[in-house]
Amino acid sequence: MLKDILKTKLEKLENLKRAGMDTYPEKTERNFYNGEALDGFDKLTAKEIILAGRVRSFRPMGNAAFAHIEDESGKIQIFLSKKNIGEEKYKLFVDNIEIGDFIQTKGKLFKTKKDEKTLDVSDWKILSKSICPVPTEYFGIKNSEELLRKRYLDLMLNPETREVFRKKNIFWQTIRNFMANEKFLEVQTPVLEHIPGGADAEPFKTHYNALDEELYLRISLELPLKRLLVGGYEKVFEIGRVFRNEGISREHLQEFDHMEFYAAYWDLEKGMEFAEKMFKEIVYKVLGSYEHEYENNKINWNVKFPIVDYFEEFKKATGLDLKTDISIKELCAKAYKLGIKYEKSYGKGRMIDTIYKRTIRPKLIQLCFLVGHPIEVSPLSKKDSKNPKRALRFQIVAGGSELCNAFSELNDPIDQRERFKEQVKLREAGDKEAQMMDEDFLEAIEYGLPPAFGFGMSERLFAFLLNKSVRETVIFPAMKEK
DSSP states (O other): OOHHHHHHHHHHHHHHHTOOSSOOOSSOOOOOOOOHHHHHHHTTTTTEEEEEEEEEEEEEEEEEEEEEEEEEEEEEEEEEEEEHOOOOHHHHHHHHHHOOOOEEEEEEEEEEOOEEEEEEEEEEEEOOOOSSOOOSSSSSSSOOHHHHHTTHHHHOHEEEEHHHHHHHHHHHHHHHHHHTTTTTOOOOOSSSEEEESSOOOOOOOEEEETTTTTEEEEEHHEEEEEEEETTTSEEEEEEEEEEOOOOOOOOEEEEEEEEEEETTOOOOHHHHHHHHHHHHHHHHHHSSSSEEEEEEEEEEOOSSOEEEEEHHHHHHHSOOOTTSSSOOHHHHHHHHHHHHOOTOOOOHHHHHHHHHHHHTGGGGOEEEEEOOOOOGOOBBOEEEEEEEEEEEEEEEEEETTEOOOEEEBBBHHHHHHHHHHHHHHHHHOOOOOSSOOOHHHEEEEEETTOSEEEEETTTHHHHHHOOOOOOOGGSSSOOOOO
């Protein structure tokens, strides 16, 4: 069946060529978008205009035919008749043009008896002949996996999908404009690194032929950006792709867009004020409102973000007090009692984090600042001088989802070295997500890293605002081959 359809399409392509048409011309004479023709109808009716787009419907009726063509600005009806374009060119159109083809049409606007704005075609030409059958809007692809795998068809068939990525552009442009208005310098740092750092994640490896070296794809933007504070910049940010060799879930992909900023001489309190202001700006620009739904829960951003204490919530959920010297054995016993799976290689920090993610985070539905994480799960953040077991750190959490990570930066090189040593022990014990010793970064901060605040967030926030999985909001998500 498909073979027959393809054969027929190729025959129609040859028919157009034999008629002297260039079936894939370079030039298009379009002088108005379809949306402009519709919006400016009253002013354009006396003027001959040229429109272009993909044929989305086609209804031949003997000596005349109606069709719709669509460009990015919208869909408009066109009318063709033997009287206006001549029998030969009319027959060429009716016999060989199909849904999916791109065409250019010249003519004047009028309204049909049903009051639909329409272009009365006086001439046309082919712009691109489709030789693969395009699914229709009504009988198209229903399998969501197939639509993600062939996103171009999803975009072609579903205007709401195209709208998602227009909103995503607003999302990143809002962030970029907000940071620029706050006098941050945008920079670009390397994607390939000798030592991946700045997050707990397993990296991807690659080989650099010119240097004959094994390198890693970055898992974070953090350590290069903090080097810039050492160099004398005070407010820097980057929006870039990061790569983490971890599982796929509603909130996780192996590659995604990420934003981090670092500000010298800022403390945690100033960082919280800034983050709240920025999030409210993003939400309103993307949604046009401060309220939205996420998994049947209404989230309201137009409030003062409340503060939730990590240690207090952990004690409520488990009965364990993180202020005391809790052992790995106690944490494992508690996890077993709660039915939480864990790996034998997990250290104290990973055990605490695993229990938190199974017991506390799913219940944090309404927007909050989660503050005061254990120092064991925060190897790059400064300790709280009032309680050295706590980090000066926060996350914005809503709907059971972590939407950012931020902390006062650890700028004591001796303390940082000891934290890295603990991470290396965990890595040697089998924790692939533990961080590595980065001697170059340590040397950099030994020259002096000013007191600073750091913040990171990813496109997970955008997916959260639209109540979609992350891969639904990635234009070409990674998909397993059939």
